Amino acid sequence: MIIPRLCKSVAGLMVVLSSIGLWLIGGTAQAHVLPTTTIELDVHAAEIDAALTIPLSDLEAASGIDLGSGSQSDVDAHSSELLDYLEDHFAPTALDGRPWAVTFDELTVGSSEDLGTGIYDTVTTTAHLVPPAGADERSFDLGYDAVIHRVVTHVVMVTVRSDWSTGTIDSPREIGTVGVDSVTGDITPLTVRLDDGSAWQGFVSMVSLGITHIREGTDHQLFLLTLLLPAPLLVAARRWGGPARPVVAVRKIAAITLAFTVGHSVTLALGTIGFPVPQQPVEVLIAISILVAAVHAIVPIFVGREALIAGMFGLVHGLAFSATLTELDLTGGQLAVSLLGFNIGIELMQLAVVAVVLPPLIVLARTRIYQPVRVTAAVLAAAAAVGWVFDRAGFPNIVADVADRLADVTPYIVATLWIAAVAVAALLVRGRVVGTAGPDAFATPPDRSHNRATLRPILQELLAAKPASEWFDIVTEARLPCAPINDVRSGIEFAERIGLEPVVAVGDGEESLPGGAT
Numbered sequence: 001m002i003i004p005r006l007c008k009s010v011a012g013l014m015v016v017l018s019s020i021g022l023w024l025i026g027g028t029a030q031a032h033v034l035p036t037t038t039i040e041l042d043v044h045a046a047e048i049d050a051a052l053t054i055p056l057s058d059l060e061a062a063s064g065i066d067l068g069s070g071s072q073s074d075v076d077a078h079s080s081e082l083l084d085y086l087e088d089h090f091a092p093t094a095l096d097g098r099p100w101a102v103t104f105d106e107l108t109v110g111s112s113e114d115l116g117t118g119i120y121d122t123v124t125t126t127a128h129l130v131p132p133a134g135a136d137e138r139s140f141d142l143g144y145d146a147v148i149h150r151v152v153t154h155v156v157m158v159t160v161r162s163d164w165s166t167g168t169i170d171s172p173r174e175i176g177t178v179g180v181d182s183v184t185g186d187i188t189p190l191t192v193r194l195d196d197g198s199a200w201q202g203f204v205s206m207v208s209l210g211i212t213h214i215r216e217g218t219d220h221q222l223f224l225l226t227l228l229l230p231a232p233l234l235v236a237a238r239r240w241g242g243p244a245r246p247v248v249a250v251r252k253i254a255a256i257t258l259a260f261t262v263g264h265s266v267t268l269a270l271g272t273i274g275f276p277v278p279q280q281p282v283e284v285l286i287a288i289s290i291l292v293a294a295v296h297a298i299v300p301i302f303v304g305r306e307a308l309i310a311g312m313f314g315l316v317h318g319l320a321f322s323a324t325l326t327e328l329d330l331t332g333g334q335l336a337v338s339l340l341g342f343n344i345g346i347e348l349m350q351l352a353v354v355a356v357v358l359p360p361l362i363v364l365a366r367t368r369i370y371q372p373v374r375v376t377a378a379v380l381a382a383a384a385a386v387g388w389v390f391d392r393a394g395f396p397n398i399v400a401d402v403a404d405r406l407a408d409v410t411p412y413i414v415a416t417l418w419i420a421a422v423a424v425a426a427l428l429v430r431g432r433v434v435g436t437a438g439p440d441a442f443a444t445p446p447d448r449s450h451n452r453a454t455l456r457p458i459l460q461e462l463l464a465a466k467p468a469s470e471w472f473d474i475v476t477e478a479r480l481p482c483a484p485i486n487d488v489r490s491g492i493e494f495a496e497r498i499g500l501e502p503v504v505a506v507g508d509g510e511e512s513l514p515g516g517a518t
Contacts, residue, residue, distance in 0.1 A: 035112070035120050037147060037156040040172065043163040043194060045334055048129045048137065051161070052086075053112060054147060056121040062150035070121050072109045079107055082123070089146035090127060094135035095191075101130040138194040144178055145187050155179045158190060164334050165197020167205030170212075202334060203341040210345020213324055214353075218407045219286050219388065220317060224350060226293040226381045227256055227310060228357055229374050232365035235303050240374070241456065243365040252306065253354055259307040260350075263314020264321055265343055271322025272330075272339060280392060282319045287388035289313040294382035298375055321346065356414055360421030367424055 035055035042049040056075075060067045063085045068074040075082065083104050092100040105126045113119045131137045147154045156178040160168055176190045214220055232249040233240045244252075271277045292309070295301060302309050321342070330338050364370045384406065387399025463471065475482045 035114060037154065039142075039144065039156060039158045040161040041159065041163075041175070041192070042161050042329070043138075043165070043168075044329060045331060046130070046137070049329075050090075050127040050129055051124070052127060053110075053122050053124045055112075056109065056123050058147045058151050058154055059123055062147040062154075070109065075107050075109050075123060082107055083125075086125070086127075086146055089144065089149065091143040092129055093141045093143055094132055095139055095141065096135070098132040098135060100132065100135075100140065103128045138196070140192055142178065142190045142192055144190070148178060148180060148187055152180045152185075158192070160194065162328060163194060163197065164202045164205070164328065164330060164338070165199075166195050167197075167201040167208075169205050169209055169328070199333070199337055203337050206338045206341030207345040207348070209324065210342040210347075211349045212345075213321065213342075214346055214349035216407065218404060219290060220320075221353065221410065222381055222384060222403075222406065223286070223290045223293055223313070223317070224257075224260075224353055225357060226290060226297055226378065227306065228253060228354065228361060229297040229377055230300065231256075231358065232362045232370075233374075235300050238300065240300060240371075243362070246362050249358065249362055249365075253358060255307040256310040257347075257350055257354060259311035260314040260317070261343070261347055263311040264318030264346070265314075267315045267318030268321045268325070268343065269339055271319050272325045272335065275322075277319045277322055277326075279320075279323065282316060283392040284389055285316045286313075286320055287385045287392060289316060291382055291385035291389070294378045294385060297378035297381070357417065360417040363421040363425050364417070 035058065037055065037058075038051075038053045040051040040053075042051070056067065056070050059082070060070070063082065065078050065081050065085070067078060086104060087102065090102060092102065094100065105128075108124050110122045110124050111119050112122045131140065142158065144156060148156065158175040158177065159172045160166075160175055161172045162168055175192055177188075178190045179188060180186070181188050230240055231253045232243055232246075234242055234244045234248075267275075292301075292313075296306075296309075325335075325338055325342060328338070361370075364373060383399060384403035387397055387403050390397055391400035466474075472482060
């Protein structure tokens, strides 16, 4: 009796284990994701580009073409056969049944990776789809069944990668899928119906793109921030001196920003319409522009010509900006609207940077701590620029890697500036900040002597605002002793004009010399 019971128990255990094994195998098979074909649509004014990425093994199985080891040379050897196969199985039509024209670029071997499939080889190409005359290019039947007609488990994912009219630039959206109906065994067709777009949506997307380009462009931001460092200062004895009046600092940075805008707008337009742009030299020059701005922030090297220098470097930065719009392959009215919108986006972001950073710099410039802050920031900017110069010239380095991540800490730096500026402003009001240009900094002769380095550029700026003759009248009316610095003849004439009799030393004695005598 024991043996039969034991046999039953063992049999029952085997059934349970077998069930668990089948469940695990079935669950694994169900969870396994097969490689898929992707079609990414780039919608233009007169045609649509479709970027195809097809699993190489599935293409080989469906087409019946032996691709050997699947290398680029193997695909090149059978390129014409593969393209004929794709042409037979990619035939978009207008909704009234008229065929679209389709041409293909060269085939390229690559690799892709999906969750659950690992890395697999792919064949990529771009198909150019042109609608027939009078057809709606935003609504059509895709007519794609490559691979699917033989590999029934295959699926094609169709997305819109870019569509200017709907504002789709850098956030692809799914259109649908093409596959085999598991019930009927028929291939489910896909009708592409793009949302109605408008010039306004395209314009807004370009403004957003311009904002994003500056926000994420660490080098462009650093160039602008480095130019801001000396903006709140005056120059004295070829060195950065005391603080300028806020209105002067704002006027200076406004001129710099305007010049930079004009410069990059010119080359942005030229680069976008086809002017050749050598990317590597341009990127190196951008790094050099940051280095020059950093040196100027330490020692003034182009005083009074900041706007001119900003405009010149703006020409370089504009060439880099143009690469973004060139990738969109825009023409006609879309290109014109995009240039305007992209420029506006860049300007809005630049003005935002100035509005956030310049006020605390103006406040901190009225204290002694600003000199080490300015010099330290300029040295770090120069180090980042040097790192970028070498990196972009083909010599990767850790300095460039760190500089590329500066955008991540920018909000913290700005927050620190504002906290320090608020604290300094509070102390300035109370007159408790040492070495400032506050209201009590020049109250007594000892104060003026102690703060003469700060006072000198302030006086120079004020005195330069009016001619000497006007200052003489102002000071004379205030009953302060003063006189112009003249040559001998002018001195004699001035003395006579105010009722004095000029006397000069001649020989061993003194002799009156009438006005105008020589």
